[in-house]
Amino acid sequence: MEEKEIRNILENLGFTSGESKVYLTLLKIGESKVGPIIKESEISRSKVYDILERLISKGIVSSIKKNDILFYQALSPKFLFNYINEKQNELQQESKILQQIMPQLISLLPKREIDVKIYTGAKGFKKVIDRTVEELKKDDVYEAMGISKTTEFMRNYALKIYQTQTTKKFKARSIFDELGAFKISERKNKLHKIKVLPKEVHTPALFTIYGDTIGIHLGKEEDIVSIVIKNKEIAYSFRASFEAMWEISKEINK
Helix, strand or coil: CCHHHHHHHHHHCCCCHHHHHHHHHHHHHCCECHHHHHHHHCCCHHHHHHHHHHHHHCCCEEEEEECCEEEEEECCCCHHHHHHHHHHHHHHHHHHHHHHHHHHHHHCCCCCCCEEEEEEHHHHHHHHHHHHHHHCCCCCEEEEEEECCCCHHHHHHHHHHHHCHHHHCCEEEEEECCCCHHHHHHHCECCEEEEECCCCCCCCCEEEEECCEEEEEECCHHHCEEEEEECHHHHHHHHHHHHHHHHHCEECCC
């Protein structure tokens, strides 16, 4: 590997161009006064002292005074791991601080009346389910209408929502059509109420509601399109439609 490539790697680790040049110079020439460092690294005298102090603070260069003259020496390259570990610790601390102020930062964002996101394909469907599971909390009500015939993948992945009910303690209500009624047994639990639409009433699209969030899911597997809308008034309208369909649907046999 050429020296230029090594310098690039060091710079990717957080070293400046000057720091990488001076450090590699010291590795090559060993303990040295400033003069040979300047000559070999081609770094000006006005900059080299500052660079050497930064390398010392990074814990990879040491200095010693002999007869009132400072000599510098690169420590073993293995000390670079100490530098990286310290950076990781600093990043973890910074991440914790950022996490603390994140709610305040988010609150500064402009409030949008309608938030619409569109997800496509199986990956998009998974994102919607994962987002739903993450956002649902205790005493929320998750409502789904039009659970019809779906692919095995969609069926199994959507189960995540109901499998988390026992730990997250949210409630659920579902309206199946007759094509999707075979899935009732695997989704039944004490927190989940289920009804079935009258025969011959089929709903190829799936509608979901929780809080101010509405989901509209059309298609299957790779062709599926999921539209997620966050808006209080629209959620109210969908919830009213759900209640009307709930009234005409039949309870399942216990």
